Amino acid sequence: MSAPILEARRAATAPREVLARLRRALPASALLTAPEELKPYECDGLTLYRQPPLAVALPGDEDQVLAVLRICRATGTPVIARGAGTGLSGGATPRADAVLLVLSRLDRILHLDPQARSARVQPGVRNLAISEAAAPYGLTYAPDPSSQIACSIGGNIAENSGGVHCLKYGLTLHNLLRLRVATIEGEILELGSEALDAPGYDLVALLTGSEGLLGVVTEATLRLIPAAPCARVVLAAFDDLKRAGAAVAAVIAAGFIPAGLELMDRPAIAAVEPYAQAGYPLDAEAILLCELDGTAEALDEELARVEAVLRAAGARDCRVSRSDAERARLWAGRKAAFPAVGRLAPDYYCMDGTIPKKALAAVLGEIRAMEKKYGLACANVFHAGDGNLHPLILFDANRPEQVARAEAFGQEILQRCVAHGGSITGEHGVGIEKLDAMCAQFGADELELFHALKRAFDPYGLLNPGKAIPSLHRCAEFGRLHVHAGRLPHPELPRF
Amino acid sequence: MDAAAALAERVRQAAARAERLRILGQGSKDFYGGAPCGAPLQTAALRGIVAYEPAELVLVARAGTPLVEIEAALAAQGQMLAFEPPRFSGGGTLGGAVAAGLSGPRRAYAGAVRDFVLGAQLIDGRGRLLRFGGRVLKNVAGFDVSRLLVGSLGTLGVLTEVTLKVLPRPAQELTLCYALSQSEALERMHRLAAGPWPLSASAWLDGRLAVRLSGPPAALRAARRELGGEELACAARFWDELRDQRLEFFARAQRLWRVSLPPTAPPLPTEAATIVEWGGALRWVADPAEAADLRAQARRHGGHASLFRAPDKAEGVFAPLPPALAELHRRLKTVFDPAGIFNPGRLYPDF
Numbered sequence: 001m002s003a004p005i006l007e008a009r010r011a012a013t014a015p016r017e018v019l020a021r022l023r024r025a026l027p028a029s030a031l032l033t034a035p036e037e038l039k040p041y042e043c044d045g046l047t048l049y050r051q052p053p054l055a056v057a058l059p060g061d062e063d064q065v066l067a068v069l070r071i072c073r074a075t076g077t078p079v080i081a082r083g084a085g086t087g088l089s090g091g092a093t094p095r096a097d098a099v100l101l102v103l104s105r106l107d108r109i110l111h112l113d114p115q116a117r118s119a120r121v122q123p124g125v126r127n128l129a130i131s132e133a134a135a136p137y138g139l140t141y142a143p144d145p146s147s148q149i150a151c152s153i154g155g156n157i158a159e160n161s162g163g164v165h166c167l168k169y170g171l172t173l174h175n176l177l178r179l180r181v182a183t184i185e186g187e188i189l190e191l192g193s194e195a196l197d198a199p200g201y202d203l204v205a206l207l208t209g210s211e212g213l214l215g216v217v218t219e220a221t222l223r224l225i226p227a228a229p230c231a232r233v234v235l236a237a238f239d240d241l242k243r244a245g246a247a248v249a250a251v252i253a254a255g256f257i258p259a260g261l262e263l264m265d266r267p268a269i270a271a272v273e274p275y276a277q278a279g280y281p282l283d284a285e286a287i288l289l290c291e292l293d294g295t296a297e298a299l300d301e302e303l304a305r306v307e308a309v310l311r312a313a314g315a316r317d318c319r320v321s322r323s324d325a326e327r328a329r330l331w332a333g334r335k336a337a338f339p340a341v342g343r344l345a346p347d348y349y350c351m352d353g354t355i356p357k358k359a360l361a362a363v364l365g366e367i368r369a370m371e372k373k374y375g376l377a378c379a380n381v382f383h384a385g386d387g388n389l390h391p392l393i394l395f396d397a398n399r400p401e402q403v404a405r406a407e408a409f410g411q412e413i414l415q416r417c418v419a420h421g422g423s424i425t426g427e428h429g430v431g432i433e434k435l436d437a438m439c440a441q442f443g444a445d446e447l448e449l450f451h452a453l454k455r456a457f458d459p460y461g462l463l464n465p466g467k468a469i470p471s472l473h474r475c476a477e478f479g480r481l482h483v484h485a486g487r488l489p490h491p492e493l494p495r496f
Numbered sequence: 497m498d499a500a501a502a503l504a505e506r507v508r509q510a511a512a513r514a515e516r517l518r519i520l521g522q523g524s525k526d527f528y529g530g531a532p533c534g535a536p537l538q539t540a541a542l543r544g545i546v547a548y549e550p551a552e553l554v555l556v557a558r559a560g561t562p563l564v565e566i567e568a569a570l571a572a573q574g575q576m577l578a579f580e581p582p583r584f585s586g587g588g589t590l591g592g593a594v595a596a597g598l599s600g601p602r603r604a605y606a607g608a609v610r611d612f613v614l615g616a617q618l619i620d621g622r623g624r625l626l627r628f629g630g631r632v633l634k635n636v637a638g639f640d641v642s643r644l645l646v647g648s649l650g651t652l653g654v655l656t657e658v659t660l661k662v663l664p665r666p667a668q669e670l671t672l673c674y675a676l677s678q679s680e681a682l683e684r685m686h687r688l689a690a691g692p693w694p695l696s697a698s699a700w701l702d703g704r705l706a707v708r709l710s711g712p713p714a715a716l717r718a719a720r721r722e723l724g725g726e727e728l729a730c731a732a733r734f735w736d737e738l739r740d741q742r743l744e745f746f747a748r749a750q751r752l753w754r755v756s757l758p759p760t761a762p763p764l765p766t767e768a769a770t771i772v773e774w775g776g777a778l779r780w781v782a783d784p785a786e787a788a789d790l791r792a793q794a795r796r797h798g799g800h801a802s803l804f805r806a807p808d809k810a811e812g813v814f815a816p817l818p819p820a821l822a823e824l825h826r827r828l829k830t831v832f833d834p835a836g837i838f839n840p841g842r843l844y845p846d847f
Contacts, residue, residue, distance in 0.1 A: 195799040205643035249551035255664035298715035386633040423635035
C-alpha cells in the first residue's frame, strides 16, 4: 500500500497556542482534543487513510464557524470541513496539523416555503431529512445519493452529489439556489439568491463540487420539486451486453428521459439475486431497470412505448411493475448490490468513472479482460442513463498482492474511462483518492489555473490543503495514473 | 494553424501590449451589459458542430457557430436546447449565448444555460487554450470552470468550444390562457407549479396568463381537462416572440429593466408595463418612472434588477455587489485575465 500522502506541515503557530485560542472561542462541548475523542474522526468514507487531526471543532452556530476559521487564518493552521463523513474519496481525511471543522451540529431546517418550493437549511442537515420535511407538502428534494439517510447537505454541495435520479432531475448544483459561505478570513459571502439568478459571476456553480477548498458552506437554499404522483419500473433482461448498451441508447434516442436507468451485469445479478430475491433472471447477461414517473394516466401510454423500444433493441424479456410493492422489489436488488457483492469477497473497491453511453459495451468488455489480467472478479452496476460506472472489484485486503492488483485494476478502468472521452469521477469526487488520476484528466495549464482559483479564495492555502487538485510537482513526479484502493466504509449505508 | 490557435496568438499579442479586446460573435447582444470597447476579436472562424450524438444527449460545437445552425441540427433529431436562449435580431452564436448566460421561457422548469453546460474550451488572458469539464453528463473532476464562464460576458476569456447537454423535444405542447390580474396570475402560477402538471413556460402580460405544458399526449389531455382556460392558437409563435423579445412590449420599451425575484415576491409597485415570466421569478418592466426605486424594491425582496436595454446606462447595468464579493470578482478576473484585456467594463465598470 502506498505511503500516506498527507504528511503534516509545520504550522506557523505552536499547536498548544492554537488549541488555547480554540478553547477560548468555543464552548467546552464544541472542542475535542483527547486522542480517544479524535479517533472517530480519523477518516471519512475512505477508510484506508487514518490520521487524527490536531483537534475537532463542532460549532453550534455560524459565529463559531467564523471564529474557528479566523483562528486558523491567524495561526496558519489548516482547516478541513467535514459533514457526515460518508464521502468515498477522502475529501475529509484529516491531517495531523489541521483542525477538523465538523458541521454536523448545524442540523436545522431553518425555513421551508411550500409556495416558493424552497428550503433554507444548515449544512449538517441530512439529505433525506429535507425530503421528509417536504413530503407533507407534496414536495421533494431531488438529489438522492445512495448514502442519503446519513450524508449531509453541506457534503453534497462540496461534492456536487448525484444519485439514481439525476439524469432527469439533476445534480446538487441544479437544485441549489443560494449559499452562505464562510471564507478563510472569517467573512460571510452570500452567493446566488432565492431568485433564479444573481448578478456577477456564477459563484454557486464554482463553489459546488469544490470539495471544501474555497470556503465553508454555513447555509443553503435548495429548490424543492413536486413529488411525482406515480412511478413505475420496467425490468428488461438481455442475453448480450452489447444489446443492453444499445437499448440504453435506444430509450434516450426515442425521446425518453427516465427517472432512473440502471444496468447490472451478470456477476452483479448473480451476487444480488440470492441476497435480495428481487426476481432477476440469473441467466441474463445484463438487466436494465428503467423507471418512468408522472401521472398514472400518462404512464400507461409511456410504459407501453418504452417496452416496445426495449424489445426492439433486443430485450429478451420485459416486466413492468404493477404495484408499488412490485416496484420496490425490483429496485431492492439494485439497491442491495453493494452489500450483496460484499458477501462474495472480504473486500471490494468501488470505482466511479463516467463514459459516453456508446462506450458501455466496449468498456464492460475491457473490464472482463482485466478480470483475467489481474485475477480478480468485478461486478458492474451502472447509472446507465448518465454513463456513470460503478465497477466493484473484489479482493482481500489482508493479502497485500491482491490489494496491489485491485489498485492496478481500478487504475486501468479510470484510464479507459478517460480514453473513451469520460471522466475519472462522476459523483464521488477527487479528494485524495484520485489526485494522481487528475494528472491524466487535466493538463498543466488547467491545473495551474485551478491553483490560482484556490488562491483567489484562500491565499494562504489553509482550506483543505492537498485535496482535489494535485500539485504540478506531484503530476510530474508520478507521471502516470495511480489510484489508491479503499474499502467501502459505513457498511450499514446503502450504496448504489 | 487552426482558428483557435490563431485567436490564441492574437490574444498573446494583445496581452503583451495590454491592448483591450472586444470579443465578437454576431454582435446580437451588443446592447446588453456595459458598452463594448476595444479591438474586435471575431469568433466567426470558430464555426461548426464538432460532435453530436443524440443518444448521448451531448452536443459539442465551436463557439462562433450560429445558434440557428445548432437548433436546426437538434430539431432534425427531435431534440432541443432546453434553456431556450434568446435569439435577438434572429441571430447569436453559441459562445455569445453562453457568455451572456440568458435563458428563455423554459428556464424555470428545465434549467438555465449553466445547467446544460458540460464543458468548455477557453483562451485565457495569457493566450493559453484551456479545457474544462468534459463530454459526459456527470463529471466532478476539478473546479467547475465551464459553468463559472456562463454569464461572465466574456470578461474571463474567449470561449472557443462548448459542450452542452441537450434534451428530447416534448411529444406535444399545449398553451392555456386565463384572464387574470398580475397578483391573481402569480397565485395561479404558484398553484400550478406545486401540482403534477408538465409545465414548460408561463407568462403574464396584458391581463392574461399563458401557461405552456409539454409532454406525452396523455399528460396533456389530462391537463386540458383539469386546468380549464382557453387554448392559445399559434402558441409556438407567441413563445418564440417572447423568447426573442419580438413582442410589441419589447419594441416599445426605451428603458427595459429585467428584475429577477423570488417567485413569490408580490407585484412590483409600479404603473409601468410589465411582463411576468418564470412562474413569477422574472419580471420585465418597461420605462418605469422610478428606476432607482425598482433596484431597491428588487433588493428588498431578495432579488436584483438590471438595466437590460437603454440608450444610456448611467444607473449602471447590473446591481452593485457587496464589497467582499466585488473584491473576489476582481481577484477572479485577475486569475483569468491578468492584463485586463477582455471585454473591459462589460460586466462591471471597474474591470
